[in-house]
Amino acid sequence: MTKPLSAYRPTIPLAGDITVPGDKSISHRALMFAGLAIGETRISGLLEGEDVLRTAAAMRALGAEVTRDAPGAWRVSGVGVGGLREPEDVLDMGNSGTAARLLAGLLASHPLFAVMTGDASLRRRPMRRVTEPLALCGAHFAARAGGRLPLAIEGAAEALPIEYRLPVASAQVKSAVLLAGLNARGATRVEEPVPTRDHSENMLRHFGATVTVEAAGSGRVITLAGQPELTASDIVVPGDPSSAAFPLVAALLVPGSRVTVRGVGLNPLRTGLFQTLHEMGAGLALANERVEGGEPVGDITATAGELIGVDVPPERAPSMIDEYPILAVAAATARGTTRMRGLAELRVKESDRLAATAALLAANGARVEIEGDDLLVHGAGAPPPGGGMVETHMDHRLAMSALVLGLAAAAPVRVDDTAFIETSFPGFIPLMTGLGACFA
Numbered sequence: 527m528t529k530p531l532s533a534y535r536p537t538i539p540l541a542g543d544i545t546v547p548g549d550k551s552i553s554h555r556a557l558m559f560a561g562l563a564i565g566e567t568r569i570s571g572l573l574e575g576e577d578v579l580r581t582a583a584a585m586r587a588l589g590a591e592v593t594r595d596a597p598g599a600w601r602v603s604g605v606g607v608g609g610l611r612e613p614e615d616v617l618d619m620g621n622s623g624t625a626a627r628l629l630a631g632l633l634a635s636h637p638l639f640a641v642m643t644g645d646a647s648l649r650r651r652p653m654r655r656v657t658e659p660l661a662l663c664g665a666h667f668a669a670r671a672g673g674r675l676p677l678a679i680e681g682a683a684e685a686l687p688i689e690y691r692l693p694v695a696s697a698q699v700k701s702a703v704l705l706a707g708l709n710a711r712g713a714t715r716v717e718e719p720v721p722t723r724d725h726s727e728n729m730l731r732h733f734g735a736t737v738t739v740e741a742a743g744s745g746r747v748i749t750l751a752g753q754p755e756l757t758a759s760d761i762v763v764p765g766d767p768s769s770a771a772f773p774l775v776a777a778l779l780v781p782g783s784r785v786t787v788r789g790v791g792l793n794p795l796r797t798g799l800f801q802t803l804h805e806m807g808a809g810l811a812l813a814n815e816r817v818e819g820g821e822p823v824g825d826i827t828a829t830a831g832e833l834i835g836v837d838v839p840p841e842r843a844p845s846m847i848d849e850y851p852i853l854a855v856a857a858a859t860a861r862g863t864t865r866m867r868g869l870a871e872l873r874v875k876e877s878d879r880l881a882a883t884a885a886l887l888a889a890n891g892a893r894v895e896i897e898g899d900d901l902l903v904h905g906a907g908a909p910p911p912g913g914g915m916v917e918t919h920m921d922h923r924l925a926m927s928a929l930v931l932g933l934a935a936a937a938p939v940r941v942d943d944t945a946f947i948e949t950s951f952p953g954f955i956p957l958m959t960g961l962g963a964c965f966a
């Protein structure tokens with residue numbers, strides 16, 4: 527069922543002190559890795575968005591015991607590396623590329639047959655980027671034209687370790703290869719051209735695997751020793767910086783606002799947006815920096831103020847890959863042009879986010895251009911006129927970005943469907959309303 531919604535400029539500033547749901551990347555990994563560990567892992571702060579619930583259901587179907595005790599508090603009893611059982615039915619990964627791609631890695635090195643599908647958005651997304659390297663371990667795949675889901679997987683009985691250089695900077699592809707390597711004899715090596723989020727590496731170590739990381743040119747080489755004994759180990763999931771981005775940018779754009787988000791994950795491979803906003807002159811302050819569950823976290827306070835346009839280099843893209851739509855919204859209110867370089871990967875997200883972000887802004891009177899793989903937003907030093915209808919194409923981050931734009935724009939912004947916000951940020955609407963946002 528679609529859920530259209532309009533966002534209006536509030537009459538009073540946004541204010542409040544909040545937390546956001548758990549990190550999506552870490553939540554998927556926590557369920558998957560704990561599902562392969564021996565013993566019981568307790569997870570707190572797990573994101574209970576639809577994407578992660580799909581991973582929980584898939585891990586159950588593969589033999590792990592997955593129990594929800596209270597909101598965000600889960601227990602997983604794993605089957606041990608190599609112990610996944612053949613699922614009886616098709617695995618439906620919903621809207622989640624991370625769930626589908628990481629799971630393909632796990633399944634590739636287990637001697638079983640599985641079929642994976644997803645919703646219309648996920649069924650459009652490229653899977654060859656994982657099936658090509660994963661075939662090197664001896665797994666067989668059959669997919670629809672263009673390597674798209676549904677995908678049939680015949681895992682390798684005696685998986686070989688993979689050596690692979692990523693052609694694109696993708697933490698999902700890196701993670702899929704490493705996960706296949708868990709049940710391969712010998713060392714799996716992945717080279718990435720630019721460092722991407724390293725939650726898999728950190729969490730595999732946390733469960734007892736041997737993972738080494740070496741610098742190689744502008745990137746890294748990651749080596750995993752195969753067939754480790756993974757041992758259950760409790761996990762605290764930090765707040766998702768990609769979710770915190772929405773209330774924080776809203777606070778920057780609505781005059782007079784001040785909002786604090788507590789317990790936000792600050793892994794340096796995830797904080798490109800905050801660095802960019804800082805360069806734009808945003809009032810962002812960091813407090814209480816600490817390490818929780820092996821990841822750096824802190825409290826971020828955003829205070830409204832003027833922004834200036836900046837040039838965002840392509841090598842920063844992996845550390846803020848999910849944040850370009852909301853950055854583009856901020857850029858539309860800034861003084862001067864913001865050029866976001868090297869965004870080819872945005873074309874294969876939950877939607878073609880490069881085209882859809884440009885359309886979101888253009889529909890609301892902002893000046894925007896796509897030049898090759900770059901997005902240019904010409905900010906007028908004031909919020910854009912608004913008044914447009916935004917098509918979200920089953921993409922949660924476009925829906926939230928459009929709603930934030932509506933809080934700043936002169937006229938309300940209408941959004942065709944906000945239902946997909948549930949995939950990553952359950953409770954977004956009431957949380958924002960609690961800060962003073964106006965939706966109808």
Ligand code: S3P
Pocket residue numbers: 550551552624695696697698699701723847848871
């Ligand atoms: C993710 C990696 C990124 C990101 C996605 C989550 C992950 O995708 O866009 O939301 O958890 O590894 P890519 O690896 O395709 O860039």
